[in-house]
Amino acid sequence: MVVDYRNVGIIAPALRKRYQWRHLVQLVVACVLVQLGQTRKSVSKRMQSLAPTELVALLEHASSENASPPGPHAPSVTVDESRALELAHEAVPLLAAGLADHFRRARAGQPLVHDAAMSHWLRAAMLRLASLYVLYGRPVQADGAHTLVANSTLPLREREWDLPVFDTPGFRFHGVRLLDPGTRLPTIECIDLARQTASELDLKEQQAFAQLESACDLFGSRGSEVYSALREFITRHPISSAAEQRRFLEAGNLQLAAPFLASCYEQVQPHHLVKGGLFRCATCGAPLIESTIDAHVSCTVRQCKAFESPVPRELARAVTLQDALIVKAHILVYWCGPGQDEIALYDTATTEPSGLDAALYPGRDRCDLSLDAEGTGIDVKSHANPFVLAASLNRSLGGLELYTTKVIAINDQALSRFPDYLDILRRECNRHDVEFTSVSALRRDLRARA
Structure with missing residues (x-):
């Protein structure tokens, strides 16, 4: 956007190859004026040779003109929704990778500082989120690393982030939390997104x-x-x-x-x-x-x-x-939490009258539960978002790949919070040799085998 505005004459040439305060004011004012319906050419003519204070006055004048009740010819803010969705889908995985990176640093005793050493993933996410706020004409709420980390405990929805794109039907990460609000640890979704974004990051x-x-x-x-x-x-x-x-x-x-x-x-x-x-x-x-x-x-x-x-x-x-x-x-979040369903399935399989041949975490966690002398492998997932889970499964099934019958059981609470979870998962996952079910349905099936 900066290059484009520079080419049409909205932004003045850089001074000694550096942009300064005046250029930033020109960019912000131009973005707002364009969103209010003016063409870039007309904006360029109006802004030439104006000082920063005059540019701010120009912005205030334009805002007052649009404060009246909208009529049939009132200008409206137009947003390229496809571009906004693209930015949002880039920002969230980058943010997850940045949070996981700084979590690793924090465990090594390095505090989060907004400086040149900050995670490049976090910085890239911050820039994309700032672009989204500019596109929608909203005050930027992701202008600092600490603010962004604090916001990451909130679900990705418009009312929490003030970004309409988070509520659009095409946004794949709607409602996802990247940090657990209680422990401030990365969530399961954050971990998987971080792995997809930065493959060298293996939280195991x-x-x-x-x-x-x-x-x-x-x-x-x-x-x-x-x-x-x-x-x-x-x-x-x-x-x-x-x-x-x-x-x-x-x-x-x-x-x-x-x-x-x-x-x-x-x-x-x-x-x-x-x-x-x-x-x-x-x-x-x-x-x-x-x-x-x-x-x-x-x-x-x-x-x-x-x-x-x-x-x-x-x-x-x-x-x-x-x-x-x-x-x-970290033991409570990553082992005890997901393990509730794993233990419940194991108890259901081994308790009379079922009495099935079951093993918990066989082969040092090839899968969560195996049945029938390890002919059937079961993995329990509690991801809040089926799109994130599908992307992870498309990348790898892990040890579940070794089993003839492969079953993915989804936590019932996760299913209740996301409409059509299983249908979306079956559609988005490109593995046709995997059976998807709920934990409760699988427990009923195990009891029926008795």
Whole structure:
């Protein structure tokens, strides 16, 4: 746009190869005037030789002319919707990659600073979002790295971001949150978009996974069995205690994994408490937080059935603070949350009368659940957006590729929040050898096999 406006004479030549304040004012004023219906040629004639203060006055005059009630010949802001959609579809994956990049830096102790060292993905996303605000004639809300990060906890919708393109039917990421509002960690959608945008970024290499692999290697041929046991225990016990962990390790002869298991938990912190008490979700076992509804508490795990059902604090399950240990935030978000459905399916498959031959996290997580002597592989997904999930599956099925029968089961809460989720997923995914279903439907099918 800058080059185009420079060629038609709207923006004056650069001074010593640098654009200055005057050029910025010329650009902004010209964008608004063009959106108000004026041609670039007429704008160029009006703006030549005007000082910045005169340009601002010209903008104020144009704005006052359009403040009257619109008539049949009133100029209207025209936006190239296809260009806006293109910018939006470029901005969101870049933003996800930038957030994941800075999350990695933050874990290494590097604070987010809006300077030359800032992630180039984040900078590229910021420029595209700023272009969208200019296109729509709106005040720019993504003009700083910290503002952009704060906004990323909000769903991608017009009322939160003031960008109409986010509510258009063609926008593929409608309603997606890139950062979890409670923990400020990248969401599952953010991780997948980051992987698609920056392939070298593999969040499975984060420290927890590396430590788990190292711990399992200590057991030699039992490595896969130990992997499944540790993942299952952690998923079932978002709140635990040193004594409970010790009993688990002794029962399975897993004492060598004690340092890893201890590294997944932390002592109770002030943010875990509500009015000085620690409360456990009756459905998934995660710590509850104070709800926006007075005197209520709510679950923070989006995959949990109780996520959108706050309960009165006096009815919540209290936990004794003494010796209580809480899983760390990244373990809760990436393991315990998605693991609720995985455990439920495993329990359904192995509990009488089903009694199926099932394995949880077989082969160190080739898939989430295998059946029929590993003839059937099941992966559970809780992505909020089917377009993001389809793009990820089109890229790779991971270990699920090794199974004859491949099943993708979608979290029921995710399905309820996005209309036609399964239909969109089946249409957008180019893999015809994969069966898509809901977790609840798959559990019914497993019971019927008995």
